[in-house]
Amino acid sequence: MHISEGVLSAPVLAGGAAFAVAATAVGLKKLTSDRIPQAGVLSAAFFVASLVHVPIGPSSMHLILNGIVGLLLGWAAFPVIAVALVLQAVLFQFGGITSLGVNTLIMAAPAVLCYYLFTPFIRKGHATAMAGAFACGALAVLFSALIAAAALVFTGEAFMEVSMALVGAHVVVMIIEGIITMFCVAFLRKVDPSLLPGFIVRRRGKQAGHAGVNQK
Amino acid sequence: MISETFAFGDSPIHRMDPRLRVAMAIFFSIVTAVSNRFPAVCLALFMACGLLGLARLPLRPVLNRLFLVNGLVFFIWLVMPWTYQGTPLFTLGPLVIAEEGVRLCALITIKSNAIILALIALTATMPVATLGHALHHLRVPGKLVHLLLMTYRYIFVIETEYQQLMRAARIRCFKPGTNLHTYKTFAYLVGMLFVRAAARGERVHQAMICRGFNGKFICLHDFSFRQTDRAWAAAMGIGLIGLGVLEWTPII
Numbered sequence: 001m002h003i004s005e006g007v008l009s010a011p012v013l014a015g016g017a018a019f020a021v022a023a024t025a026v027g028l029k030k031l032t033s034d035r036i037p038q039a040g041v042l043s044a045a046f047f048v049a050s051l052v053h054v055p056i057g058p059s060s061m062h063l064i065l066n067g068i069v070g071l072l073l074g075w076a077a078f079p080v081i082a083v084a085l086v087l088q089a090v091l092f093q094f095g096g097i098t099s100l101g102v103n104t105l106i107m108a109a110p111a112v113l114c115y116y117l118f119t120p121f122i123r124k125g126h127a128t129a130m131a132g133a134f135a136c137g138a139l140a141v142l143f144s145a146l147i148a149a150a151a152l153v154f155t156g157e158a159f160m161e162v163s164m165a166l167v168g169a170h171v172v173v174m175i176i177e178g179i180i181t182m183f184c185v186a187f188l189r190k191v192d193p194s195l196l197p198g199f200i201v202r203r204r205g206k207q208a209g210h211a212g213v214n215q216k
Numbered sequence: 217m218i219s220e221t222f223a224f225g226d227s228p229i230h231r232m233d234p235r236l237r238v239a240m241a242i243f244f245s246i247v248t249a250v251s252n253r254f255p256a257v258c259l260a261l262f263m264a265c266g267l268l269g270l271a272r273l274p275l276r277p278v279l280n281r282l283f284l285v286n287g288l289v290f291f292i293w294l295v296m297p298w299t300y301q302g303t304p305l306f307t308l309g310p311l312v313i314a315e316e317g318v319r320l321c322a323l324i325t326i327k328s329n330a331i332i333l334a335l336i337a338l339t340a341t342m343p344v345a346t347l348g349h350a351l352h353h354l355r356v357p358g359k360l361v362h363l364l365l366m367t368y369r370y371i372f373v374i375e376t377e378y379q380q381l382m383r384a385a386r387i388r389c390f391k392p393g394t395n396l397h398t399y400k401t402f403a404y405l406v407g408m409l410f411v412r413a414a415a416r417g418e419r420v421h422q423a424m425i426c427r428g429f430n431g432k433f434i435c436l437h438d439f440s441f442r443q444t445d446r447a448w449a450a451a452m453g454i455g456l457i458g459l460g461v462l463e464w465t466p467i468i
Contacts, residue, residue: 004288005335006327010250028359033431036359037424038417040366041374045413047367048374049406051218054399055392063406072410083364087371090339090347091218093285093332097242098249158320161299162292176399183403184410192411 001064001144001170002088002103005096009155016151017101020082023108027078035076042072043080047087054176061173067133067140067181070111071122072195077111078104102151110143115197122185123198129189130182137181138174145170218375221281222273222340229271233445234342234350240452241338245331247459256463257326263455264333271337278336282329289328293321344368349437358433370416377412381405 008016031039046069053060069077082104088094095103114136121132149163185196193199224230229237248260268278298308300317307313339347348365352358385401392398461467 002288004285004328005245005331006249006329007288007292007324008249013249024360028357031359031363033359033362034421034425036362036431037366037421038414040363041370041413041417041420042410043363043367044370044374045409047371048218048378049409051375052378052402052406054402055394057394063402065406068410079360079363080367083360083367086364087344087368089335090344091220093281093335093340096331096335097245098331156320158296158300158317159292162295165295166291179396179399180403180406183400184407187404187407188410191407192414195410195414 001106001141001148002085002095003099003106003148003151005099007155008099008102008151012151012154013098013102016099016103016105020078020101020104020108023075023112024078024082024104027075027080030074031076031079039073039076039080043083046080047084050084054180056172056176061176063180064107064141064144064173064177065137065181065184066107066111066144067114067118067137067177068184069108070113070115070140071118071136071185071197073111074115074197075112077115078108081108081111106144106147106151109147110140113143114140119197122189122196126186130186133185134178134182136178136185138178140181141170141174141177142167145174218371220340220343221277222271222336223343225272225341227270227272227341228444228448229267229337229341231444232448233439233441234346235353235439236441236445236449237338237342238347238350238354240449241335243456244334244338244452247456247463248327248331248334251327251459251463252323253463254323254326255467256459257323257330259455259459259462261326261330261333263459264330264337267337268333271341273336273341278333281336282332285332286325286328289321289325292324296321346437349435350439352433352435353439361435362433370413373416374409374413378405378409381408 046065049065050063052063054063066077066081069081073080082100085095085100085103085107089096089100117139118132118136121136122129124132145167149167152159152163152166188195189199244260244263248257251257251260297313297317298311300314300320302314302316304312305315305318342350345365345368348361348368351364352361382405385405390401392402
């Protein structure tokens with residue numbers, strides 16, 4: 001979900017950029033420099049995962065996965081998503097420089113919100129965790145669509161219908177993101193729970209949560 | 217899947233100092249994004265086309281790219297003209313197409329494409345590694361640049377891993393469709409990517425420590441700002457002033 005260059009008004013762009021810079025600074029502070037290589041490789045995995053196209057009916061959609069990004073990275077989601085958006089802008093011209101702040105906010109703010117909302121569910125029993133994971137994936141997309149819609153409406157009243165249509169168009173995406181997030185969390189709980197927040201698993205003598213960048 | 221289509225070439229733009237290109241892209245994007253008058257955005261589009269011409273990029277891939285990234289613009293064209301409350305331009309059955317709506321759509325389309333074209337000409341004409349070094353020289357925080365370069369380094373590796381997993385699934389007769397099995401398969405596949413990425417990240421970090429990595433990002437790359445770069449900077453400055461004049465003074 002990107003807002004293209006040249007659509008939003010100057011105040012919205014400036015506000016989004018200020019917000020994104022502040023939150024990215026917080027994320028970078030929490031991301032100690034010896035965790036950057038791990039965060040970088042995980043960030044690459046998210047970048048590739050967001051290029052995966054899953055079919056819906058005759059069409060297809062690409063994954064967003066900002067719910068899982070939030071669960072796995074916490075506040076580090078801000079710098080990681082900002083970097084992914086820079087790469088998308090340079091490699092594919094999706095988004096650009098002036099809308100980078102707003103687009104970071106659209107993708108990363110729901111990620112951090114979902115991290116706080118759903119971490120307690122993920123470590124509970126199977127059924128609770130699955131329900132939490134589904135809600136995490138679906139709500140992250142819903143929040144993203146709502147922030148994007150808000151950015152459009154603050155630009156001009158004329159965008160009211162466009163933004164409502166935008167949120168409407170993401171209902172199916174929400175459901176599929178929820179399903180994928182649910183299965184993905186189920187998989188991670190079985191295969192490598194130390195990636196998920198709230199699971200303390202010692203692994204090869206290293207300190208707990210080797211890749212859970214959110215641990216520190 | 218991932219490729220740097222425009223990164224390598226021999227043109228005045230490719231030879232320009234990357235720091236200058238990044239700075240030019242930033243200023244051009246900002247000035248164009250805040251413009252709201254047709255003369256200004258048309259000049260911006262003209263300038264962007266000029267830059268693209270200077271970069272001597274193959275036309276077909278550029279047009280393909282433009283088509284792909286205009287998704288939101290198409291969407292706005294689809295909804296905005298007949299929902300805008302304004303003077304009717306013409307009626308299409310029950311729908312009334314408003315003149316102001318069409319004007320706003322056209323303005324957005326020109327602005328958006330001008331910025332995208334400039335972005336292709338200025339920033340897509342360098343490898344991401346060079347972009348990282350240029351950003352570092354432009355005082356972007358070291359940690360963020362480091363994260364960018366690490367991500368760039370590993371997207372190709374992880375992409376290969378994804379294709380490998382996908383091939384394995386296809387060999388087992390996996391056919392994507394609209395069903396729970398497909399979504400489950402993709403979810404497990406993506407989960408596997410994360411597990412492998414995390415393990416790889418740990419190994420990479422250990423290898424870096426073995427080589428004396430102390431958390432500092434050291435940039436050995438030096439750029440030179442030549443006479444021609446000064447001329448380009450001046451030309452761009454004049455262009456941007458021209459945009460400003462068209463936008464904020466009632467000349468046209």
